[in-house]
Amino acid sequence: MGAVDTPETGVKHKKGRKRKPKRIGVKVDMTPMVDVAFLLLIFFMCTTVFRKPQALEINLPPDPKAHVEIAQSNVLTLRVISPTDKSRGDIRAFWFIGTDPPKEAKLEELQGIFAAEGKKNPKLVVLVKIDRLVKYHYMVGIIDDLQFADLNRFSLAPLEPKEKQEVDK
């Protein structure tokens, strides 16, 4: 298997008359080389990952002290907390517009809320306040949902203890 014969090296006569060429018995056994080649091929095929990790790009405001005045009615505040009472689950989300009282929402509902509110008010700005104890992937999920709903005007702000107490009941 996998052996290669060297081409016949017959000496041709000038006028095209063929003579029976003398066979030179050099045979190179390619089997081990082909074996190694296949081994490497399988190794590289198995270890190659075509899928590259993706990235969410975050832009922070350049100056932390810069304040942008926005009408209260255009601000949707989202508070995500890790409840002190663990029987209420790992994570709870509350949202309100302007100075309305916070309403609880399930995480799965947020995408729908963002889409609906964004449609109602194109000037909507979302203020996301996440508790420090919340797991990081929830933040990525929320940013992802916001981008999905085309709400690219959002900002992340620290959650004040008072704000947590207000909803952590």
Add this chain to the structure above:
Amino acid sequence: MAAKKMKRIGVKIDMTPMVDVAFLLLIFFMSTSQFDPPQKVPIKLPDSHSNLKVPESDVLVLAISKDNQLLWNVGKNPQEFTDLGSLEQLVIDQRRKNPRLRVAIKADKESDYGTMEDVMGIMQKTNTITFSLVTELLNSKRSALRG
């Protein structure tokens, strides 16, 4: 069994094309595969729908492990541990060394948001206002928050 001289059957399969293809594939996979630098701490990335590519060169990768440890590396250099206190100086030094440096944060999905908040505070202080969060691509339309 009686030892009889077997009649030779002249079936020869020419393996040359197969071996050619095998080598072609071998060279392709060898040249396209890149090995990730070894990771000191395994990191499980969160999911998102974002399909932006992580920049490939001039990147400072800041990794945050499950238990909120910070690690950093630039390019193919090995990872080194750091902490929130020295991160600011580190980012400033690295950016001075390479002004085109970008920051990619590779945080474990189970790490606390608080660490990320602190890191973002440092990024803002060092005026590194654009950075990427490395995530795994989610193909379906469902929300990443749904389990």
